[in-house]
Amino acid sequence: MKNQFKLALLDLDGTLWRDGQVIPGAPAFVERLREQGTQPVFFTNNSSRTPKEVVAALERCGIGAHPEEVCTSAQAAAHALMARIPAGSTVAYVGLNGLEEALRAAGFTPARAQGGNLHGASPDDAAAAVIGMDQNVTYHDLAIITRIAYRLGWFVLTNSDARYPVADGTFIPGNGSLGALVEYASGVRPIVTGKPDSSFVEFALLRYGVKKEEAVIIGDNIYTDVLAGAQAGVKTIHVLSGVSFPDATDLPQADETVESVANIFRQEPL
Ligand SMILES: [Mg+2]
The missing domain is CATH 3.40.50.1000 (HAD superfamily/HAD-like)
Structure with a gap:
């Protein structure tokens, strides 16, 4: 998929990190988004951490971020x-x-x-x-x-x-x-208020001022990340670096499936 997006809603666990370890290529991927003019948003169902705590966790993984770029299900709950x-x-x-x-x-x-x-x-x-x-x-x-x-x-x-x-x-x-x-x-x-509920996606689109066609959701969980996109009418990229459901049937379909964020929006082949 070509990067035609103003906003990328990025899942964290299983997408940018896993078990406290950065997913290889994730810091360069977030930098690539910025260079391509796409606003990264760290879009998480985790309501436990404050945006500053999320930024600190991203920085431990070598990923630069600002608290305003963090969008949590707790903020969506307060908005609701x-x-x-x-x-x-x-x-x-x-x-x-x-x-x-x-x-x-x-x-x-x-x-x-x-x-x-x-x-x-x-x-x-x-x-x-x-x-x-x-x-x-x-x-x-x-x-x-x-x-x-x-x-x-x-x-x-x-x-x-x-x-x-x-x-x-x-x-x-x-x-x-x-x-x-x-x-x-x-x-x-x-x-x-969290994924897969489409209200969380709509909250993020409103907050960052973009239309649904201008956003993409990237995540590892078909039942939260991909389903949220399907329900909200936002394109999705499914990464295989996190949870899997080998016995699942009737899966929501992502627009694209890749090994990890290292493969997304590259201008040169791996
Ligand atoms: Mg995840």
Whole structure:
């Protein structure tokens, strides 16, 4: 595929790095985008890290980036709330720095569910409840979120990933599994803001001021990255450097499939 794009929405894990190691060719690929006039955006379902923390992780991989180039599912969650509740509202959440900072930046008052209560607020004051990944979340934290979701009739989930891959080739439960507990107990369905939901892509297009034909999504996961593009009408390039689903059928089709980002938009053959 020829580079005809103003914006490249880049997945991180399995696309630019894997198990904390840079994917060979990824730093040169990001530089190539810049030289070709394409704005790289680090487009991640991970709601735990702040944009500055993502930049620091990219820099450890030799990839130069700015915080404004990071677009997270936590920021999309905060944006989704802006259309639904007044500025300044108390927002109950579980999650880490990235979600707390995104809620604050959007003008809300984040209140962490902690040990059966909300930190610094009463659960009755919460105008919304949001779930982002936190491996230290407890039963009592989720109980508070569940009760608020039940009272409001809705809650927000930063992404619906059932599992996260870990280095030994197995997995741990992902954010979607936390959301499933709350959904099951409350009987309320979440508003999901991460990939593959097309709202995340639309948020990024709006934020960076480009049309869908001017953007491309590049990622390793057919069920998040490629499906997000298919649902939003944005072209996709699937890289084989991350997760694979050998038994999968009925796969969403990428516009192009390559070994890794090292192969993308090169002007000379490898
Ligand atoms: Mg990935």
